[in-house]
Amino acid sequence: MAIESTADRVTVEDVSMVYDGSNGPVEALREISFDVDPGEFVTIVGPSGCGKTTLFRIIAGLQTPTDGEVRLDGEPIDGPGPELGIVFQEYHLFPWRTVAGNVGFGLEQNGTPAPERRERVQDLLELVGLEGFADSYPKDLSGGMKQRVALARALAPDPDLLLMDEPFGAVDAQTKTMLQEELLDIWDATGKTVLFVTHDIEEAVKLGDRVVVMDREPGRVQEILDVDLGRPRSRSDRAFGSYYEEILDRIG
């Protein structure tokens, strides 16, 4: 499969975010710092209200922090762009475009010639297991399939970093397990750097090389855990359980 690839190092340095609330300033994030190595899979987990979505939007370049900065391979991120592949919980597919049209969107923007584009779209659809659905519209797809399209679309322009915000939060448990395994396979095949936000501790432990554990009021990094487990990982494994308990203790 011709999915060529690059991966980059992410540096989050002293990122703080303060909003103007009606009762004075609200501190959403306090001095968040961590690194993600090239090709690493890092999950960010925390309770609702810990500012993880704000952090996600800052790293994605969709929001500017009050303080601190995010760098991608040394270059500050100052806005969204093709070097960042973004996958949202709610898919956000372009409903007027077919599956192939959605996946090819980024390639149209970067001027990839049509024949090459078709080929790459085909490769990506194979990668996410949707080769038979190139001409379907999003309305005819299930939630899991939509998220596969969103993933292929984010991968198409060959981003340096794949950023995912609770991508499997809106699908049923069975589909979720399947998508998690597929994501790990794709990560394996492409070697991308992945930053994955979730509120699900089990998911964070199952997927991450490392887990950034966040706490709230204000949103801050509690701890960064190395998950020293081989893959595939199973919830019933004892070591898995102790990682799970440790995180639960910290944020519970």
Next chain:
Amino acid sequence: MATDVSNELDRADNVGRIVDSLDSRRVLLGALGLVGFVGLWWAGSTAQPEYILPSPLAVGLAAQSELASGTMQAALFNSVLHWLPGTVVGTTLGIATGVALGWSRFLDEALTPIVRVLRPVPPLALIGFAIAWFGIGHAGAAFIIAIGAFWINFYAAYGGVEGVSEDLLDVARSLGVQRQLGLIRTVVLPASLPEITTGIRTGIGRCWMLVVAAEIFGAPGIGRQIFRASNSLQVDRVIAYILVLSVMFLLVDTAFRVVQRRVLAWR
């Protein structure tokens, strides 16, 4: 996975069949209603003199004689000669302005006062300008029609653009769309196409109504024929020309609905 998809496709098919069966029921009941209406009209016309309410048959005969002399075709042709350019120009400008103000906060804030002042002006109130600027004839009538089309399409496009999801714009930006015009072309226009096409459709209908009004000052066409027949109390001819308007509206509206359905097949 393949199975859960085919289930969903099946379900869509079932919905389609239900809609089809509803349609045949609709056609039947609609035909019944129409026959009932004509029947009532007929019954009513027997109790009234011709100049109050002519019978359906009298209207049919009037239409036939207008067709035979070629007057009706010529009137229709003349009306189309200002309806078409008026609708096209008004629709295009309305959509363009609506998208511009819906998208740009700067333009919105700068131009909203003007919009508020101009919006309540009925197209017919501008007849003086129509004559002064464009003369008595097709151009003047087209101007009146264009004004009517403009506002409907302006508000439809404006509302459509306002409703475009911020998230889709974020996605487009993250996939490399940088310029505003690029965002408008790749996201804003397609996302607001449902509203825009509804506006076009509403505007097309409204413009057929304006055809009559726009011909009040002398432009030739169906409206002109209606005024003339009214002045000589030939109510059968009035109704015959009204029916031409209805038929034209129906034809154009149906054709546009087909186009709209195709363009919005993704919904």
